[in-house]
Amino acid sequence: MTTWSEKGTRNPETILDHAGPSGRPLPKPVRAEANEEFLRELLGGDPDDELRGLAAAAGENSRLLAELANRLVDEDMVAQSEGTVRLTQSRTPRAVLAFVRLRLGELSADCQELLKIAALQGRSFLLEDVSRMLNKPLATLLAPLDEAMSAGFVEATERQFVFRSDFLMRGAVAAIPAPARGALQREALSHSRRSPEETDPGSWAAAPPAQRFAVVAEGDxxxxxxxxxxxxxxxxxxxxxxxxxxLADPAVSGDDRLDAEAAVLLGGLLLGRDEEAGTRAREILRERRDEPDDIAAMMxxxxxxDxxxxxxxxxxGxxxxxxxxxxxxxxxxxxRLHFQLGLAxxxxxxxxxxxxxALVDEAEAGLxxxxxxxxxxxxxxxxxxxxxxxxxFRDARRHAELVTAATEQNSVPTLLPLAYAVLATVSLYTGDLPGATEHFQQAQRELARDGGIRRSPRYAWTEVRIAVRAEGPRAGVALLTGKYDRLPADRWLYVADPAAAAFFVRLALDTGDPGLQRTVLDTVNxxxxxxPGISAVGLGALHANAVAERDPSGLAHVVAQSPDTLSVALATEELAKVHAGQGSPRRPRVVPAPADPVAAAGDGTHAHRHGGCWSVLSDMERRIAYLVSVGMTNRQIARRVHLSAHTVNYHLRKIYKKLGIGTRVELAREAAMYSGSAAIYSIGDDTGGSGPAAAS
Structure with a gap:
């Protein structure tokens, strides 16, 4: 396959002559059915299906079609192979939109205003919607509308007006100054009470295939x-x-059909249509050959x-x-973004x-x-x-806030509930119950925007933890036996958060609910x-069983081996209770928090502002401290963390200095007290509660 820059038989200057800038006469306007022949003349080869679709989108304007062909060549977006010209990229040439804006400038001010406002309504529009937005009587719009139709921008159908091509509509929108575009779009939606994507499905079905499933214009x-x-x-x-x-339209073919198949599968996953999506996915894989660019097969x-x-x-999986x-x-x-981030x-x-x-970095590089x-x-x-x-936690909060602050092109509304759930969890872990509640409510509002979207068990898990922190264990169990009665048996949750099973078992023990405990243990086991080969899952099951059986060796193993922060904290708390011979949990002494607990958590770079503040320790220092708390020697710890015993001793001296203590016994006590507060099980001082024992 050769590119046009390599071919040289038809060059951009030759094609540009057809568009008029050289002073040569333009071809006469061509009928829609003649577009293919005109494009063949311009490009010197037979256009493929996608190029024929783009030609149709240019309507009957030969100048626009010539400009399109010129820019396809100029931007190296076409290549010829065995006499057929194909697109090499799926985007609209930037210069086409600039060309449309130039044509707009040739029209009267009233006509430009009408077209810009109409374009905000979508490919099709009702004149009364434009009238309401402009606050002008319908009769005053007839003259500019007639001008727009004569100029080839719009045409009338039986019930509404339609832009003759997506290019013309997008160019009109792009001609609106960027700072005003978003506000006007929102106002247009409020006037029409419909989104551009939802306007007149009948008109959509009647449109040519290339316009019906067209690639969205760059810049729009x-x-x-x-x-x-x-x-x-x-x-x-x-x-x-x-x-x-x-997919139901036989006129849609090639890459558009693959894209549509992939979109249906993606939508099925998000909407929870598992059986339907799974059946179609298997059919596609049985039908397909091994094609490297088959996005439907990859989806x-x-x-x-999943x-x-x-x-x-x-x-x-x-x-x-x-x-x-x-x-x-x-x-x-x-x-590719979906495939890489899904695996990540x-x-x-x-x-x-x-x-x-590495996968996230690669996906971002592709963007x-x-x-x-x-x-x-x-x-x-x-x-x-x-x-x-x-x-x-600090890094988690920073990236979640990037998601919630993203605007226009970079935003991904589908991911907003996840971002707010992360913010809710970070707030919960760091003692900010009002913040956790506010973020979780925002996550629920985002989920409600498209009511059909599946709700991940992460959201229910977050709500249970907030309820426990705010009202005590019984409030959490009420959710698990009522609104979220399926959550304890949801395998997906125990993969996403290996501490959840142990947390639920502790709730069951504190509230005397053997049924809940049995369901959780059966599921996680x-x-x-x-x-059997996945350690995170095995440790989660070991942790839950150790809590149920008050097994110190199992809990110590979790402390020593688990890579999960909450699991280690919960296991350390349980281990302290077992060693103390307590039959029921007792509220630990609350450790003073730093001024900015999230900033201090996770990296240990902040100075020690309060005596006994565990969160000023680095990740390695916290791990070593936990291992000390379960009675390991420096040599045993060194083997666990892949350091020398000398380096472990060096870290211990730093830990003692930061916490203001001097012995291993004191360090073990601090670990138990910190874990009790970090585990978010107890009711914080700001709620006026008195801990899980009193609450149960």
Missing amino acids: GGPYSRAHGLIMKGKVVVGTDIARRA AMTVLS LSWRAGELGE VRLGRAVARYAGAADPLW AKLADLREFDEAD YGLSTDVWHAAPAAARARRFLSAGR GLAEDN
């Missing part, structure tokens, strides 16, 4: 299909429906990976995820952070390689979740038995 959303973009913007039901209708493998993961078949990641090198970066999330749950980080900024909040969301799993 990004290089992604309409359905894919809507799904990522949180309009999952609408986007999935558009993709389904595209099908991703669906099966379904295996949710069922607790973790090895199969990771195996399929890695297979997709290997195949995805040639895929479009915006589809699974690896982060398994605490395989290095590989997860920066695009010609326009788009969806950069997605890698930030993945990092927020990863840092939360690692106990790096079954998960561990089905995944």
Whole structure:
């Protein structure tokens, strides 16, 4: 395959002559059915399906079509192979939108105003919506409307007016100054009571295939299909429906059909249509050959990976995820994003952070390689979740706030609930109950924007912890036996947060609920038995059973081996109770918190401001302190943390200095007291409660 810059048989200057800048006469306007022949003349070869679709989108304006062909060549977006000219990139040439804005400038001010406001309504619009927004009588719009129709911008259908091409509509929107565009769009939606994506499905179905499932223009959303973009913007039901209708149309073919198939599968996952998505995914994989750029097949493998993961078949989930990641090198970066971040999330749950980080970095690099900024909040969301799993609360909060602060192109509304849930959990871990409650309520509001989206068990788990912190164990159990009665048997939760099983067992013990304890243990033990080689799951099951049996050796093993911050804290707290011979938990002495607990948590770089403040320790110092608390010697600790005994002793001296203590006994006591407050089980001082024993 050769590019136009290599070919040289037709050059940009020759094509530019057709568009008029050289002074040569323009061709006469061509009918829609003649566009293909005109494009063949300009490019010197037979256009493929996608190019024919772009030609149709230019309407009957030969000058616009010539400008399109010129810019395709100039931007090196076409290549010829065996007499057929194909697009090499899926985006609209920037110069086409500039050309449309130039044509707008040739029209009267009233006509320009009408077209810009109409374009905000979408490809089709009602004149009464434009009238309301402009606050002008309908009769005064007839003259500028007639001018717009004569200029070839719009045409009348039986019930409404329609822009003759997506290019014309996008150019009109792009002509609105950027600072005003968003506000006017919101006002347009309020006047019409419908979004551009939801306007007149009948008109959508009647449009030519290339316009129906067209690639969104660069500068007006990004290089992604309409359905894919809507799904990522949180309009999952609408986007999935558009993709389904595209698949039902035999005129949609090639890459558009693959994109639509992938969008339907993605929508099915997000909407919780597991059986339907799984069935279609298997059909696609049976039908397909091994094509490196088949995004529908890659999305099908991703669906099966996610379904295996949710069922607790973790090895199969990771195996399929890695297979997709290997195949995805040639895929479009915006589809590759789903494959890479999906696998990264699974690896982060398994605490395989290095590989997860590499995948997120690669996904982000693919976004920066695009010609326009788009969806950069997605890698930030993945990092927020990863840092939360690692106990790096300050980093988790920073990346979650990047997601919630993202605007326009870079925002990913579908991921906003996850970001707010991360912020709620960080607030909870660091003692900010009002903040946790506020962030969780915002997560629920975001989920409600598209009511059909599946709710991850993470949200229910977060609400249970908030209830326990605010009102005590009985409030948590009330949720687990009522509103969230399926949560204790949800395998997915115990993979996402290995501390959840032990937490639930402790709630069951404190409230005298053997049924809850039995359900949790049966579920987590079954998960561990089905995944014998995955240590995070095995440690979660060991932890839950050790809490139930008051087993000091099991708890000590969790403290020594678990990579999960909350699991270590909970196990240390339980171990302290067992060693003290307490039959029921007693509220530990609260350790003073730093002025900014999140800033101090996770990196240990802040100065020690309060005597006994555990959170000023680094990750390694905290780990060593926990191992001391379960009675390990320096040599035993050295083997666990892969350091020399001399280096462990050096860390211990630093720990003693930071905490203002001088012996291992004092350090073990501090570990137990800190874990009791960090475990977020007790009611904080600000609530006026008196701890789990009193609450139960």
